[in-house]
Amino acid sequence: MSTSLAPNLSPNNPYLGIMLPYTPLHYLLLDKGPDILVMTSGNRSGEPLSIDNADALDAFSHIADYFLLHNRDIYFRADDSITRIQQGKLRFLRRSRGYAPLPLDITPPADDKLANILGCGAGMKSTICLTRDRYAFLSPHIGDLESMQVQNFYKDTIEHMQKILDIRPVCVAHDLHPGYFSTQFAKILGDQGIPLIGVQHHHAHALACMAENHLDGTVLALTLDGTGLGTDGHIWGGEVLTCTYKGFERRARLDYLPMPGGDTAVRAPWRMAVALLYKVYGPEIMDLNIPFIRSLDKTKLAFLIQMMDRQVNCPLTSSTGRLFDAVSALLMICHEVSYDSQAAIALEAAADLEESESTAYTFGMKTGIDGCRIMDTGPSVRQIVADIKKGVHRGRIAARFHLTLSRMMVGAAAAVGQETGLDRIVLSGGVFNNDTIFSQITRMLGAKGFKVYTHSIVPCGDGGIALGQAMAAAALQHQQP
Known part of the structure; x- marks a missing residue:
């Protein structure tokens, strides 16, 4: 197919992301400017979105020809959502602007209400999850927790969501990897007296899919990804598990x-x-x-x-x-x-x-x-x-x-x-x-x-991990005396 798009757009990738104009400003730009605009997130690599004029000018003056500035401050960052159609169904690669933090109606694993639980997520494509009653609230996309700027944004997101949802966690769930900033943040909360529950990465993946499909009991899980610390100290990512909300058994894996x-x-x-x-x-x-x-x-x-x-x-x-x-x-x-x-x-x-x-x-x-x-x-x-x-x-x-x-x-x-x-x-x-x-x-x-x-309302990748962590913590909380 012949297009006017530059060949260095999305090289070695047959997919292009298409965004319809969703503000009057977009319509004005397209009306007065070119038919196609190539747009991307306004952030330095590895850092969160720039949300003030001074930071944007400092970050992008070397590559941007023009800046469109505004005197209205942005209160809180929200990255764009990314979806795709698979087998005729809309599925999320990133659930963020326009969707988060809208509640997910989740069937609790043991009771008619979920405790106030914080799921801290993993280390990449991070989101956090707060639960209350029958609902789970996933945050907008935060990103990879490697830079100090993203770590600060992570902490701000937790505080912001606790404030707007009026949820203070009575239990915190986290990944098993001790090097993740999300795990280290959970440990700080644990030092303040909040109970902590560690959840294996791929168990959390499976539970996120169980929760959004309102499944209970024991299921098989096929969990395929890049990185997740296993209970044997090795890095997992090609596993067949048997799962309940309370635990799992590893039944098959790729050779190490x-x-x-x-x-x-x-x-x-x-x-x-x-x-x-x-x-x-x-x-x-x-x-x-x-x-x-x-x-x-x-x-x-x-x-x-x-x-x-x-x-x-x-x-x-x-x-x-x-x-x-x-x-x-x-x-x-x-x-x-x-x-x-x-x-x-x-x-x-x-x-x-x-x-x-x-x-x-x-x-x-x-x-x-x-x-x-x-x-x-x-x-x-x-x-x-x-x-x-x-x-x-x-x-x-x-x-x-x-x-x-x-x-x-x-x-x-x-x-x-x-x-x-x-x-x-x-x-x-x-x-x-x-x-x-x-x-x-x-x-x-x-x-x-x-x-x-399969997943359709939360991402199948690490953007859904926090939900699975929260569901594991909810089930384990209910079995405690």
Whole structure:
């Protein structure tokens, strides 16, 4: 399709965000100016939105040609909401302006009322949640809690919502990761005498989906994302769980991969590709005759191998997001990232979705010493490398990878469902923003007789975590004497 849009808009991503004019000012700008305006949030990278003229002038004078200023102060920041249509239904990537903090009518897990609970959220795409009676109130989008400015905005948001909703929490729920600012903030409240409840990241994901679908009892959960600290001290993100509001059991997972350099590997997908290949090929990786290996500095490659051999700064992960990163780099699509999920988005965009379902790669399934099923991607990796050597187009390989991942996850969920007799399954985690994965998995699970429940009123990513935390805390509060 021919358009007048610049080619560097949304590169390596087939999706564009469209915003209809919602103020008279927008209409005036479009009436007197160009037919299309490219607009983005007014914030420095990693910081919250600028809300006063002086800050905006200081932040953007080097890139903006003109400023439209106003003498009316902005009282409180509110980022734009982002939605998309998946399987004919509106779903949130970000629930913010225009929707938050409108209440969510949530079925309480044990009583006809929810206590006043604060869910502190996670570390990325942060929101907070306050509950009262039968309602949950999710905040507008706050962002990634790394900079001091966003941390201050996080604290301001909690105080602002407590004030406007007249809710003072009697219990605080938080993520298990001790390094998250949200967890550290919860600990401060705990020191003031407010009871604290730690909730595992993927359990919270699952409960958020249960809550918005008004589910109770025990369900299966397929939770696929990038990062979440597990109860074994490793980083999870490719899990099949059995869940109630009070607890969960991990029944299947992706095989662990090392993350050479820890968080550095999140920003450098090529490191995850090295980890994936080294797990399968061992020292033979140095002699693999594929473009990815040839593109690497052999000194850096040897250093990463040494790190993994000695287990130095190489936390283990079962993250689906990191697996996407690895394959994206392996196919020479994305070696480094400048924003969250960039490698996975580019991999989906590259996939040739005309591929037949008969072309999935093979994978393994084994049982760990703890009885948890382990999904082994080793056979798939060998077949991907063979395809690369044969010169198969990367679009075909990317499509086969998507299909393989979907079949592997559905196969694990089906095995757990057969063992437990459970036929209700909730899908949560940021990987389900991938429309290919979402569509394939929901269709396959439905074909196997599962009743599939998905997100529509809260984001499937970390923007919904706070709701799940609050629901876990509510259930555990009710069981206390």
